[in-house]
Structures are given as structure tokens and as C-alpha cells.
Amino acid sequence: MRMTIQVSIGELPSFAETFWQQAGNTKVFLFYGEMGAGKTTLIEAICLAKGVKERMGSPTFSIINQYDYKENDIDKIIYHIDLYRLKDEEEIIQTGIEDCIYSGSICMIEWPQKAPGLFDEMVIKVFIEALNETERSIKLVLPQRSIAEQL
Numbered sequence: 001m002r003m004t005i006q007v008s009i010g011e012l013p014s015f016a017e018t019f020w021q022q023a024g025n026t027k028v029f030l031f032y033g034e035m036g037a038g039k040t041t042l043i044e045a046i047c048l049a050k051g052v053k054e055r056m057g058s059p060t061f062s063i064i065n066q067y068d069y070k071e072n073d074i075d076k077i078i079y080h081i082d083l084y085r086l087k088d089e090e091e092i093i094q095t096g097i098e099d100c101i102y103s104g105s106i107c108m109i110e111w112p113q114k115a116p117g118l119f120d121e122m123v124i125k126v127f128i129e130a131l132n133e134t135e136r137s138i139k140l141v142l143p144q145r146s147i148a149e150q151l
Contacts, residue, residue, distance in 0.1 A: 001141075001142045001144075002139060002140065002141050002142070003022065003139070003140045003142070004137060004138070004139040004140075005018075005137075005138055006131065006135060006136070006137055006138075007135065007136050007137075007138055008134050008135050008136075009041070009134050009135075010134075012041070012042065012045035013045060013048070013049065015045070015138070016045040016046045016048065016049035017049055019046055019049070019140070020046070020049055020050065022124075022140060022142060023124060026122065026123065026124050026142075026143065027104065027105065027106050027107060028101060028106075028107045028109070028119060028122070028123040028124075029046075029106070029107065029108050029109065029123065029124045029125075029126060030109050030112035030119060030123050030124070030125045030126065031043065031108065031109065031110045031111075031112070031126045031128065032112065032113065032125065032126065032127045032128070033127065033128035033129060033130075034129075034130070036130065037128045037129060037130050037136065038128055038130060038136050039110045039128055040057070040058045040082075040110065042126070042128060042136070042138070043056075043080055043108045043110070044056045046108070047067055047069070047078055047080070047108070050069050050071075050078065050106070051069040051070055051071070052067040052068070052069045052078060053069075054067060054068065056080070058082060059080050059081060059082040059110075063081065063082060063083075063085070063086070063095055063097075064079055064080070064081050064082075064095075064097065064100060065079070065080040065081075066078070066079055066080075067079075067080065076105065076106075077103075077105040077106070078105065078106040078107075078108065079100040079103070079105055079106070079107045079108065080108045080110075081097055081100060081107060081108065081109045081110065082109075082110045082111060083097075083109065083110065083111040083112065083114040083115060084110065084111045084114070086114060086115075088114070088115075089114070089115040089116075089117055089118065092114060092115040092118065093115075093118075097115075097118070098118060101118060101119070121143055121144070122143045123143060124140060124141065124142055124143065125140070125141040126138065126139070126140055126141075127139040127141070
């Protein structure tokens, strides 16, 4: 299923709530967009909606940021991963990113096109495009769910 929405910066909090409603049990989210499109800003809004309270920022240099949140009084983790500075899939694997992806924790991954072989079809792809200074077009491509999951 595909869903495209136009969102202003001020509408990000309400979009983030919609995002989590659409996400279901999906744990891995792939964010595509040009440099400066707003991937990190969108991820921050999505994390805030999930209950992250700590300061967030771009993991461009650290590669992986880890954020804590609570769900049903259980401590959980969101990994925010930025593959931009890594040169290829082999280097990406050497950084331990696979451990995050298969941890069962939520993973928000920027620049996933650098390592397409790491992801299965059960991801949500998020395509973000700057329309102007304050508005973005966001397209969600949701995984095909089995009939049993839809019931």
C-alpha cells in the first residue's frame, strides 16, 4: 500500500501520530530523500511521538544514535542510523548495523540505498521530498501484509 501526504513543518507532530498508526508491528523504516530534504527532522518528530524524551540529532558522524522510550512501562530502544558516510555494504556490515536491524528494536535508517541487501520486504519505505522551505511531500510504502495480519 502507498500513501502520499503533503506536510508542513508545523504538521509534523500530527503526521507522526498517523505514521505510528500505519506502522503496525513494523520495526525497520527506510528513509529516502535528497540531502536537506528533512529526513532527520521527520525522524525526530516520529521519535517524539513514540515517547523519546532525550535530545536527538543527526547520526551522520556517529553512524548510529540510540534513543530510549517506554512502551507499556517497558524500556525500549530506537536506533537512528545514517549510512551516508559509509562507502558500501561491506563497510556497513562491519559497523554492526545488522545487529541493530535484527535486534527487534525499532530502526530508522537514512540513506538505505547504500546497503539494499540488508533489508527484507517487511520494511516501511519513507520517501521525503522538499516542496519549498516549509512543506514536504512524504510517501509511505507499506509492506504487503498477509490476510491473517489484516484480520
